[in-house]
Amino acid sequence: MAHKTSTERRRERVRRQVRKVANGRPRLSVYRSGRHIYAQVIDDLAGRTVCAASSLEKDMRSSLKTGADTNAAAEVGKLVASRAKEAGVENVVFDRGSYRYHGRVKALADAAREGGLNF
Structure with missing residues (x-):
């Protein structure tokens, strides 16, 4: 069995x-790559993605x-918040993944809160 990295x-x-x-x-849920940032609202009980947004659009x-x-992270945060509200989701729990709550991840979270998501 392979050992897991500290990130995993x-x-x-x-x-x-x-x-x-x-x-x-x-x-x-937030995924941050070197060139883009992605966010999606996932309903774990139903096992499906409710809505998603990324800087690739x-x-x-x-x-x-x-x-x-x-700036890109903030725009993605606003967009995912508006799409979640359209889908009827207002209360979420923030999953930062393996990233520190800092920089782009924090900007996305703050913009999503301003967009009307509660977490």
Whole structure:
């Protein structure tokens, strides 16, 4: 059996805590790559994605300088919040994955809160 990296262990630890406090709420999951940022609202009880947004989308790419800065993360946060509200989701639990709550991840979370998501 292969050993898990520290990133994998941290992701599992965060996910375990998120499941513990979720109480049936969907989770807002963030993935951050070197060039883009992605967010999706996942209903773990039903096992499906409610909505998603990323800096790769066509209208986002034309308006942003790059997909890898806090401005892009904030735009993605606003977009995922508006799509979640359209789908009838207001209360979520934030899943930062293996990333520190800092920089782009924090910008996305703050923008999602401003967009009307509660977490």
